[in-house]
Structure formats: C-alpha cells, structure tokens
Amino acid sequence: MRDKQIEDLKDYKYGFSTDIESFKAPKGLNEDVIKFISNIKKEPRWLLDWRLKAFERLKVLKEPDWQKPKYPKIDYQDLYYYSAPKSFKDKPKSLDELDPKLLETYQKLGIPLNEQKRLNGIAVDAVFDSVSVATTFKETLTKQGIIFCSISEAVQKHPELVKKYLGTVIPLTDHFFATLNSAVFTDGSFVYIPPGVRCPMELSTYFRINASDTGQFERTLIIADKGSYVSYLEGCTAPMRDENQLHAANVELIALDDAEIKYSTVQNWYPGDKDGKGGIYNFVTKRGLCKGKNSKISWTQVETGSAITWKYPSCILKGDNSIGEFYSIAITNNHQKADTGTKMIHLGKNTKSKIISKGISAGFSDMTYRGLVDISPKATNSNNFTQCDSLLMGNKCGAHTVPYIKNKNSDSNIAHEATTSKISEEQLHYCQQRGLNPEEAVGLIVNGFCKEVLQQLPMEFAVEAQKLVGISLEGSVG
Amino acid sequence: MEDQLKIDFEKKLKDFSYSDQEKKFKETNFEEFLKQGFPNRKLENWKFSDLNQIIKNNIGELTFYNDYKKENQIDKIELISELEHNKIIIVDGKIEKIDFKFEDKDKVVVLVEQGEETIKENINSLINLNNAFSNKFCKIIIKKNYSLKKPLVIYHSTNKNTQSKNTNSRIDFKLEENACLRLIDIFKDNSEKNFLNIYYNFELDKSSILKNYKIDKAINNNVKYSYNNVKQEANSISETFILSSGSKFFKNEINCDLLGQHSSAFVNGIFDLDDENHHEIKSNINHLVENTKSYQLVKSVLEKKSKAVYQGKIFVSSEAQKTDGYQLSNAILLSENSEFNAKPELEIYADDVKCSHGSSSGSLDDNSIFYLMSRGLNFKEAKKLLINGFLLDVIEKITDEEIKNLIKNLLGVKE
Numbered sequence A: 001m002r003d004k005q006i007e008d009l010k011d012y013k014y015g016f017s018t019d020i021e022s023f024k025a026p027k028g029l030n031e032d033v034i035k036f037i038s039n040i041k042k043e044p045r046w047l048l049d050w051r052l053k054a055f056e057r058l059k060v061l062k063e064p065d066w067q068k069p070k071y072p073k074i075d076y077q078d079l080y081y082y083s084a085p086k087s088f089k090d091k092p093k094s095l096d097e098l099d100p101k102l103l104e105t106y107q108k109l110g111i112p113l114n115e116q117k118r119l120n121g122i123a124v125d126a127v128f129d130s131v132s133v134a135t136t137f138k139e140t141l142t143k144q145g146i147i148f149c150s151i152s153e154a155v156q157k158h159p160e161l162v163k164k165y166l167g168t169v170i171p172l173t174d175h176f177f178a179t180l181n182s183a184v185f186t187d188g189s190f191v192y193i194p195p196g197v198r199c200p201m202e203l204s205t206y207f208r209i210n211a212s213d214t215g216q217f218e219r220t221l222i223i224a225d226k227g228s229y230v231s232y233l234e235g236c237t238a239p240m241r242d243e244n245q246l247h248a249a250n251v252e253l254i255a256l257d258d259a260e261i262k263y264s265t266v267q268n269w270y271p272g273d274k275d276g277k278g279g280i281y282n283f284v285t286k287r288g289l290c291k292g293k294n295s296k297i298s299w300t301q302v303e304t305g306s307a308i309t310w311k312y313p314s315c316i317l318k319g320d321n322s323i324g325e326f327y328s329i330a331i332t333n334n335h336q337k338a339d340t341g342t343k344m345i346h347l348g349k350n351t352k353s354k355i356i357s358k359g360i361s362a363g364f365s366d367m368t369y370r371g372l373v374d375i376s377p378k379a380t381n382s383n384n385f386t387q388c389d390s391l392l393m394g395n396k397c398g399a400h401t402v403p404y405i406k407n408k409n410s411d412s413n414i415a416h417e418a419t420t421s422k423i424s425e426e427q428l429h430y431c432q433q434r435g436l437n438p439e440e441a442v443g444l445i446v447n448g449f450c451k452e453v454l455q456q457l458p459m460e461f462a463v464e465a466q467k468l469v470g471i472s473l474e475g476s477v478g
Numbered sequence B: 001m002e003d004q005l006k007i008d009f010e011k012k013l014k015d016f017s018y019s020d021q022e023k024k025f026k027e028t029n030f031e032e033f034l035k036q037g038f039p040n041r042k043l044e045n046w047k048f049s050d051l052n053q054i055i056k057n058n059i060g061e062l063t064f065y066n067d068y069k070k071e072n073q074i075d076k077i078e079l080i081s082e083l084e085h086n087k088i089i090i091v092d093g094k095i096e097k098i099d100f101k102f103e104d105k106d107k108v109v110v111l112v113e114q115g116e117e118t119i120k121e122n123i124n125s126l127i128n129l130n131n132a133f134s135n136k137f138c139k140i141i142i143k144k145n146y147s148l149k150k151p152l153v154i155y156h157s158t159n160k161n162t163q164s165k166n167t168n169s170r171i172d173f174k175l176e177e178n179a180c181l182r183l184i185d186i187f188k189d190n191s192e193k194n195f196l197n198i199y200y201n202f203e204l205d206k207s208s209i210l211k212n213y214k215i216d217k218a219i220n221n222n223v224k225y226s227y228n229n230v231k232q233e234a235n236s237i238s239e240t241f242i243l244s245s246g247s248k249f250f251k252n253e254i255n256c257d258l259l260g261q262h263s264s265a266f267v268n269g270i271f272d273l274d275d276e277n278h279h280e281i282k283s284n285i286n287h288l289v290e291n292t293k294s295y296q297l298v299k300s301v302l303e304k305k306s307k308a309v310y311q312g313k314i315f316v317s318s319e320a321q322k323t324d325g326y327q328l329s330n331a332i333l334l335s336e337n338s339e340f341n342a343k344p345e346l347e348i349y350a351d352d353v354k355c356s357h358g359s360s361s362g363s364l365d366d367n368s369i370f371y372l373m374s375r376g377l378n379f380k381e382a383k384k385l386l387i388n389g390f391l392l393d394v395i396e397k398i399t400d401e402e403i404k405n406l407i408k409n410l411l412g413v414k415e
Helices: A002-010 A031-040 A045-060 A100-108 A138-143 A151-157 A159-165 A176-184 A425-433 A438-454 A459-472 B002-015 B020-036 B051-058 B125-133 B366-374 B379-395 B401-411
Strands: A022-024 A083-085 A122-128 A131-135 A147-150 A189-193 A202-208 A219-224 A229-237 A244-247 A250-255 A260-267 A279-290 A296-303 A308-311 A314-317 A323-332 A337-340 A343-346 A352-362 A366-375 A383-393 A398-407 A413-421 B086-091 B094-099 B108-111 B138-142 B152-157 B166-175 B180-188 B195-204 B209-216 B223-232 B237-244 B249-258 B264-273 B278-287 B293-302 B307-316 B324-333 B339-348 B354-362
Touching: A031 A045, A031 A176, A045 A176, A138 A147, A147 A151, A151 A159, A151 A189, A151 A219, A159 A189, A159 A219, A176 A250, A176 A279, A189 A202, A189 A229, A219 A229, A219 A260, A250 A260, A250 A296, A260 A279, A260 A459, A279 A296, A279 A323, A296 A337, A296 A438, A296 A459, A314 A323, A314 A352, A323 A337, A323 A366, A323 A438, A323 A459, A343 A352, A352 A366, A352 A398, A352 A438, A366 A383, A366 A413, A383 A398, A383 A438, A383 B339, A398 A413, A398 B354, A413 B339, A425 A438, A438 A459, B002 B020, B002 B125, B020 B125, B051 B223, B051 B249, B094 B166, B125 B166, B125 B195, B125 B223, B166 B180, B166 B209, B195 B209, B209 B223, B209 B401, B223 B237, B237 B249, B237 B278, B237 B401, B249 B264, B264 B278, B264 B307, B264 B379, B278 B293, B293 B307, B293 B339, B293 B379, B307 B324, B307 B354, B324 B339, B324 B379, B339 B354, B366 B379, B379 B401
Parallel strands: A122 A202, A189 A219, A202 A229, A219 A250, A229 A260, A244 A279, A250 A279, A260 A296, A279 A308, A279 A314, A296 A323, A308 A337, A314 A343, A323 A352, A337 A366, A343 A366, A352 A383, A366 A398, A383 A413, B086 B152, B138 B166, B152 B180, B166 B195, B180 B209, B195 B223, B209 B237, B223 B249, B237 B264, B249 B278, B264 B293, B278 B307, B293 B324, B307 B339, B324 B354
Antiparallel strands: A022 A083, A122 A131, A147 A189, A398 B339, A413 B354, B086 B094, B108 B138
C-alpha cells in the first residue's frame, strides 16, 4: 500500500496543463505591452507612469551574474507578459460564474475554491497565469475591515493604500528582476490588516502558471497596520513543459508598530524532468520592512520545486526592538539548482534576527546558501543567530555556504554556525532494523533534520510540506 | 598611473639583459596588470577591502621602478636576538643577503637565477604586477630528509628614503621528501607609504613539513599584500600563523592545494588592530583528494576605527571524500567605530565529509569583567586579562615551542 502511494507520488502530479483558451498580450517587452497591460487593467495614470519609469530604468540595468547556478540567456522579447483565461475578459462576479474548467483545475490541485466545502477556514486568492481568478471568504474578512483581494482590484478600490506603499520596500531602482516586475507585473495579492486586528484565519494565495511561453510576474503587497497580526501562505505549481519558464515575482511586506507578519511559502513549481529539461526559473524578490517599533516579520519557506531557485527573502529591521526571522528548507534533486538564503539588515536599536536554514541536495543538483547579516553602527544591542546545515546525498551534487557577516556595532553580537554532512550509516541502519525500507528511513531522517523549520509552518501546510520533503527525495537513495 | 607604469617598466627592462623567454614572461604579466589594474571592490575577493581606493587614500601616486643594482644598507636593520636563526634580508624587494650558516651546505640549495617557468596560471593582478617588476627570483630547495636546524627568518625592509613606491619580491621554496622548514617573516619598515607586494610559492613533497609564521607587529604606515601559494603532496603538513597588527593595511592570502592523501593544512591568525588599520586574511583551502584535513582559527581584537576582514573558504571536490574541514572566527569589538566582516565559505561536492564553520563577533562579556573586578582588578586589568586569554587560544596552536615563546613575548601575552 505504502509502496503504491510512493509510486504514485514519484511523478510531478501537478504537471498537467489545462486546456483553457487564453487571452494574451503580444509577445515582447516594450512600452506598448506595458500600456496594454495597464490599459486592460484600467489602471490610473500614476501607475502607468510608475511602470514606464521602471521600464526606463530597466533599459540601463544589467542582468546580475554573480549567482552560482548559471542559466542560458533569457530572451525577454520572446515572452508573453500577459496571459489570462479568455472567459475572463469580463470578470466573473462570483464563483458560480467561473469557468468550470478552472474550478476543476484548482480542484485537481487540491484547492477547492467552493467556500461551502471548506472546513479549515483558509481564505484563498488563486492566481492563474497572470490574473487573480477568485478570492474566497471575502465577507468574513470585510467585517473586520481586512482587505484581501487581488492587487488589480486594490488599485481600483483602495488606490490610496497601494500608492502609499507600493515600491517602498522594493524600490523601482532595485535589481534587474525586481525592476522588470515593476514594469510588467500583472496581478498578485493585496492584504491590509487594520490597526489592532488579528486576522481570524490564514490568508493564502495559490499561483499557477498554465500557458506556455509566459512569464509570471505577480506582485504581492501586505501591510500590517499598528498592532495587527496576519499569517499568509503561498503555494505554487506549474504544468510540465520542456522549455524553461520565468517567474519573477515581487513580494513586499510592511509591518508597522507592534504588528506581526508571518509569511509561509511552499514552492513546488515544476522542477524539470530527471535529465534537467524544462522547469521554472524562480527568480523572486521578497523583502519585508519592519517599519514600526516592536514589529516582527517571519519568513518560512519550503523550496522543493523549480529548475533554478534564486531568492533571498529579507528583513529590514528599521524599527527599534523589531524582530526578523527566516526559516528555510531547500531541497534539490536531479538537476535542480538553488541559490537561496536571506538578508537581515539591522538598522534600529535592540533588533533581533534568527536564521535557520536546512539544505538538502541529492542527484546532480547544486545548492547554495547565501546570506547577509549586516549590523549598522546605530543598531545598538542587536543580536543575530544563524545556523545553516546542509545534507548531501551522493558525490554528484554540491552544497555550498556563503554567508556575509558585517558587524559595525560593538554592542551587538553575531553568531554563525554551519555544518555539512551526510546521513549517518548508523541512523540508517537503526531505522532499517526497525523495518523501514531505505527510502522511508531517509524520509524519516530528513524530516527530523528539517523539524525546526517544519514546526514554524501552519498546520495544514506542515502536513503537505512533510509529504513534499519525502517526494522530492524519491529516487535519490540507493 | 598608466604612464608611470609604462615608463617604469621600460626602465626596468633596460637594466638587465633578459633572455627572450624571461622578457616575454615579464611583458605578458605587465600587459595583464595594465588591463586589470589594482583590484577593487567589484571583485568578489576584494569586496571588503578595496585596494585601489586604499592605495589612493594612503599613498597617492605610486612609482614602480626599483634599482636592483644598487646596494642597500642592511647593517642598521635590527635582527632578532632571542633566537639563533638563518636569514634572508630583503630591502625594497631586493634580496640583499642570504645566510644559511647553521645548515649543511649541500642540504639547502639556493638558486638565484631565474629557473624554469613555474607558475603560469593567472591568480590575480597583483601577482602579475609582482612577476613584471620583481627581481630575478630566488628558489630555495631543502633536500630530502633534511630538517633545518634553525628557523629561517626573512626580514622585509624598506630603505629610509623609499617613499610612495611599490616593491615586489618573490621566493619559491621546494621541500623535498621528508624535509622540514620553519620560516618566520618579519617586517622592518624604515619608511612610510609604500606598497609591499610579496609572493611565495611552496612545493611540499611527500611527508614534508612547512611552518610559516608571519609577524607584522611594528606600527607603520605601509600597505602590504602577501600571497602564499602552497601545493601539498601526500602526508605533508603546512602550518601558517599570521599576526596581523602593525601595518596600515595588510592582506594575507593563503592558497592551499591538498593534492596528496593525508595531507593537512592549518591556518591560524590574530588580528590585533588599533587606530584606522584595516587588515584582511583570505584563505582558500582546496581539498582535492580523499582523506585530507584543514583547520582554521582566526581571532580579532579591534580598537578605535580599525577594521578586520576574514574570508575563509573550504573547497571540497567530488573526489575528496572523508575530508575534515573546520573553520572558526571570533572577534571582539572594543570600540563603537571598529568593524568586523566575515565571509566563511563552504563549497562542497562530496558527501562523506565533515565540514563546519562558525563565526561570532561582539563585545567583551560583561559578566566576566564584573567577576574579575569583584576580585579586585580594575577595569583596564580585567579587560587585558580577558583579551590575553582570548588570544592565547590561537597562540597555543603554534606547534614550535621556541617560536611560540617569541610571539608571546612580542604580544606581551602571559599564561
């Protein structure tokens, strides 16, 4: 029975593509396409100007090349920057009007959008290719004054909030991919939690790339006003395709005084086949700003998918006493490559940060932890603790650790430790002696290795993540 | 700078009659340096120490020509008196004296002529600069099964009137099977605002042992760069100890290729910095075969506006199973304006390895200070005692008793 289950799970089960007619912008990256996107979304003038400004900046920026995983040059003119299910030209007003095929797709992915069927109370915003297709539980949230909708909707309904915060954490002039996103972003989620409100349920976004030759450029903006709390989940999948697809999202988090944001990601984009063909390029910019005093931002990520993962969810600890946390599990198998980690930038007094990173590489894959801890001269009495452990399976893969540690304040402490090892024969032997087969034994040990991070995930996600950890390593033993 | 370089290089080529091969070697290196210039922060390796800027700020315009025909005064250079030793004295990049008076003549061979071309690979622009401008280099061969009776001390000195000058020196060492060399580098700066560029090549044959102690203690306003390239065969051991303290800027780079099984490399360092000094240690330990070991320990005590950088890299190739690599750096920041940067890097392609690194930085422990003060010490004494203990950890790693005592005396560290 168990073997059968494992057999079923071995293949990327989200690899199907949905046959939905889609409506695309012309191929290529130019002013007209940006205007087209802006126009179709009925955006106000200031946003179009903002996009064009980013595009101007993009012309002078160069693609960065310091990362470990190299990739063939991307032809930015050969991509569609906007793709939406055709039935969406007139946006459906309720779930009943949704294309049944879409609903079916999300059903297959295990994300029922039908609210009645939901028991565990997670509000979902689903993004299909370039547009947000449905957001659930709106009423419950509205009662508390919480805004949870697609960013396009937010631009229409709450322009003052979007205008105030968009681009304040990731400025237009940031690096290449962030600026590209600013120019062509299509949709994403918007969350605003009013002062003093504790969001009663987990908010969740599900991303899906369906159409081929499309890049997905979503933009997420989360604002936690004074004294509020929100936990946000993000999941992603894509169909199996031979060519590589680009995903360059920007995520901005802003926590004001005493607010807390918990952001969890389970990333399971299509990783390519076992020979390294196809798969998603996941080049994402995620940054959180602890703007107010006593604020807290916590990133948790489980990275199992994508051909190349290249991202550093960061915290800028600006407010005094603010806290930044980063918990990460990154698993690479076959020909996957990952260069991921975090940046903790301490600016305020008494700021604290904690980094726990677990990397596992198997097959022919390559994994790099790259992180920065920077304590500025004014960040008196700050503290950082970093632990990054890597596990290697086989000698065809690589695991690397590249931490940058800068301490410019004599009252602050930084501690960093890293280890690299393999699964001990003794542990394996013990598990097998108890009747587990080698794969189960490895799964169990790896789950133990990742426990510190898995514990940080909300319950529903933790179960899924635990399964994913097992699946991702299938075929890497023996 | 470019014009100055060209003029000086022309001048240098005219001084001696070089063979075509030598000339070509110097010219290629010169062209390469012209192309790249001094390293700046755009290079990953120089991210924390922008040498181009440092030279600009501390020296200004450099000149590169050195008259290697001129005899330099060496009798005024103060030698180490506590310890009997062999010596090499280098003044302004020129080897003025080689003296192996304690050793058997046929066991230590010194070749001063330019021998066969050794290193061809491009390491960095400073090595190019060194190759272009250094004098005919010197190769020292320690014969099979010979252990030097007394340590070799290399004095790096500058002339009184040498200023705003770049001096280059290079020595190659070959330790034959089962040979042993203890080497101490000491800096005697007689003038200011120069850029000293030192390049050593070590070939360690089977079972040979190299111990290199670099001591930069005397306060001076020079900018220094030293590159040790160590190639190690089976069962060989290299031990490098760096006391980085007196110079305005000093970057020590150690590249260690562990090519034979059961070879091991140890790199230990102390940064004891004051004022606006800025020092760096960069290590590259390359584990290339099975069963090799490396150990690195670097401790820093930073006063005033000083800045220390430690970039330690452990590389493990996919063949190098059973590697044991360890790296630790601790820093104490004593002043609000001091700064410690670290980049402990692991690049690992083999699975059956034990590799780890740790790094910490922070202030002196208040509790320990309180404890010592409650025992009747004043704050200054308590601080000194704690720092002594902190640094002693590294000094205790020195395996040569004689030299350990010498360094303890230099630092004023007591047990």
